[in-house]
Amino acid sequence: MKIISNPFELKEYLHANKSIGFQENQSIGFVPTMGALHEGHISLIKKAKEQNELVVVSIFLNPTQFLKGEDLDKYPKKEVADTKLCQLSGVDVLFFPNVNDIYTQDEVSVLAPKVRGFVLEGESRPGHFNGVLTVVMKLLNIVNPTRAYFGKKDAQQLNLISLMVKQFFMSVEIVAVDTVREKDGLALSSRNAFLTKEEREEALKIATSLRNATAMVMRGVLDSKEITSNMREILAPLHIFYVEILNRNFNQLSHVEIGNTIILVEVRVGTTRLLDNIWL
Numbered sequence: 001m002k003i004i005s006n007p008f009e010l011k012e013y014l015h016a017n018k019s020i021g022f023q024e025n026q027s028i029g030f031v032p033t034m035g036a037l038h039e040g041h042i043s044l045i046k047k048a049k050e051q052n053e054l055v056v057v058s059i060f061l062n063p064t065q066f067l068k069g070e071d072l073d074k075y076p077k078k079e080v081a082d083t084k085l086c087q088l089s090g091v092d093v094l095f096f097p098n099v100n101d102i103y104t105q106d107e108v109s110v111l112a113p114k115v116r117g118f119v120l121e122g123e124s125r126p127g128h129f130n131g132v133l134t135v136v137m138k139l140l141n142i143v144n145p146t147r148a149y150f151g152k153k154d155a156q157q158l159n160l161i162s163l164m165v166k167q168f169f170m171s172v173e174i175v176a177v178d179t180v181r182e183k184d185g186l187a188l189s190s191r192n193a194f195l196t197k198e199e200r201e202e203a204l205k206i207a208t209s210l211r212n213a214t215a216m217v218m219r220g221v222l223d224s225k226e227i228t229s230n231m232r233e234i235l236a237p238l239h240i241f242y243v244e245i246l247n248r249n250f251n252q253l254s255h256v257e258i259g260n261t262i263i264l265v266e267v268r269v270g271t272t273r274l275l276d277n278i279w280l
């Protein structure tokens, strides 16, 4: 596995790889991450390996997607373990830039759409998605992949990145990958590391609420209000940022449409924000 931190070196390396020995049209699968890798990231890497000849993973804790007062410094950092995991997962190139490799002063940036970027997580974290879209634009331009892989757990992020790629006429294919869960249903997230034992128990309410919502739909209950109020009862007394039933384009649905619905939850457990969703 080749480890590169300089964006220009990476561009050159990938270009050279395309022209030396490999076919000119060799496909590149790209998995952008902020590190603290877990099975969820590994499943993105596996998918990328299945579908591409070369796999690039980036590890970059992007400061611009953290708002003032959010604890960027506390975000788990596991450089050695992450590098080992990438190696064991068969990653070809690990892109590990420093902040100064990615950002300078007085930067051009991408703005999230005024509505879809400022609802749900964007409402309580205004500007968060500007940072996400800006760094993803930079990373996609550096790697120039055939396909890029994102988890369905961050459904709003996935939706906004797909919109950006479409609206900026970019040629990368965005691949959505299913959420990986612990045996008891908790969705894997780097933030789970912040939970105490008791908080982890509390966090299980998220998966329970989503399981219950699915069971209601299976019984023929399609009314969004009825489903979300049942979910709120299960989630109480956790602090709820939102419980929403949306279609795949992120528009509100009064009734579940099977095959076109995402039920999304974000709560705070202790001091940790956790989000999850189910695609029906």
Ligand code: PAF
Binding pocket: 032, 033, 034, 060, 062, 065, 132, 135, 136, 154, 157
């Ligand atoms: O989902 C993440 O880990 C990050 O938001 C991403 C897409 C790597 C951008 O920093």
